[in-house]
Amino acid sequence: MRKVNRRRFLKQSGVATVGMAALAGCTGDDGNGDDAGAGGNGNGNGADDGNGDAGVDYPTQSITMTIPFGEGGGTDTFARTVGRAAADFLDEPIEMQNESGAGGLIGTQQVFRQEPDGYNMVAFNPPSTPMSWFIQQPDFEIGDLEAVCTIGRFPYIITANSDYEVEGFGDLVDRFEDGEFSQIAGQGSGTLVDVVARVLRDEVGLAWNDYIAYEGGGEVTQAIMGDEVSVGIGTDSGALSGVEEERMDPIAIIPSGGSAVFPDTETIAEQGFADEGDNIDLLAMLQPSWYMPPGTPMEVREIVSEAAREGIDTDEVQQFGEDSGNVVEHSGPEEAQEILDEVLETIPEVVDIDELREDA
Structure with missing residues (x-):
């Protein structure tokens, strides 16, 4: 697990320093010291006081966060919970919109095409959407997105309809071999x-x-x-509601790190069907993260990252983590970028992309 980054970015409002011309364009500062910035008055937040430090007047309007999956899943739950809390520290709302399709690529590409002004974000979970990007080859470079932060982590698990009373992964394997089950559900x-x-x-x-x-x-x-499909794969947080209603059973946690949501459910390694460190470990642990369009200035991303960190520390979000069992934690833009880069480098080494592309 990556070390959580707890540095406090831009702690005092309005003291960030503009380090890039792109940010000056974002705020309306032309760099000559007499522009107050968007909404500024020449001596408040967003003003250049003549000493070379230009305050960042951001945000001045609502931020749109695109969730490139349907409502009710783990990505949606995480983004909405942390986003609501982060908005309180930005003093501007974060408006959520779901744009599902193509394994997260439709909504991600929409954000990729937006202006890099800090008012559009996308929430996805490496390695999930990057995998879809490799297979479907859309006309944009997902690695050019600008990282904002990570906000947690959660594994994939295998679940089954409770009516079948599946007793562990070995029992599930036997039932597939015997022909009782033949289908498996997933994204x-x-x-x-x-x-x-x-x-x-x-x-x-x-x-x-x-x-x-x-x-x-x-x-x-x-x-x-609903027993449309009796067995499926999803995130632990996404499966929680079905398990709480006693209509689904968690059968096995897929990565060897286990699940905070279902701590008593054994991993497939613990049940003797895989080894720790196998390829499945890399593929089956998601790290929900926020990204902005290419060219979005670091100063802007740090402000949102800091708001997310502050939001994660609130009683509301901590209670969400405690009640749901989710791991809710923060790391900043550098760490979030490292995660995306590592995933893009590693996936082609462990997955036959051409085979998947042919079958998709």
Whole structure:
């Protein structure tokens, strides 16, 4: 696990220093010392006092956060919870909108194309959306997005409809082999969940025949609860509601790190079907993160990152983490960028992209 970054960025409002011409363009400061910036009056926040330090008058309007998946899943829950708290420290609202499709790429590309003014963000979870990007090859470079922060981490798990009373991963394997089950549910074809399902089949022995694709984790949970598909893969936080309603059972945590949401559910390694450090560990642990369009200045991203850190420290978000069992933690832009870069470098080394692309 990466060390949590607790540095306090830009602690005092209005004392950030403009270090890039792009930021001056964002705030309306032309660099000559007499522009008060957007909404400034020449001597307040956003003003240049003539000594070379220009305050960052940001934000001055609401920020749109695009969640590129459907409502009710782990990404949506995390983003909304932390986003609401962060908005209190920005003194401007963060407006959430869901733009699902293509494994998170539709909403991500929409944000990628926006102006780098700090008023558009996207929330996704490496390595999930980067995997979709490799397979579908959309016309944008996901690695050019500018990192804001990470806000937590959560694993993929295997769940089953409670009516079947599946007793652990070994029992599930046997039932697939015996033909009682043949389908497994997950997010769209060519997404990271599809990849995880293939690894479970080819390297772990879960012999499913048909992968049933849904738009997001919320839809997967609903499908399992309604027995449209009896077994599925999703995030631990996304499965919580179904388990609490006693309509779904957690069968196994996929990565060896386990789950804070379901601490009593054993991993597939603990149940004797995988080894710690296998490829499945890299693929099955998500790290929810926020990104902005290419060219968004670091100063702007640090302000939002600091607001997210402050929001995570609030009683509301800490209670959310405690009640749900989710790991809610913060790291800044540098660490979030490292995560994206590492994922983009590592995925082609452990996954046959061409095979997945042909099947997607």
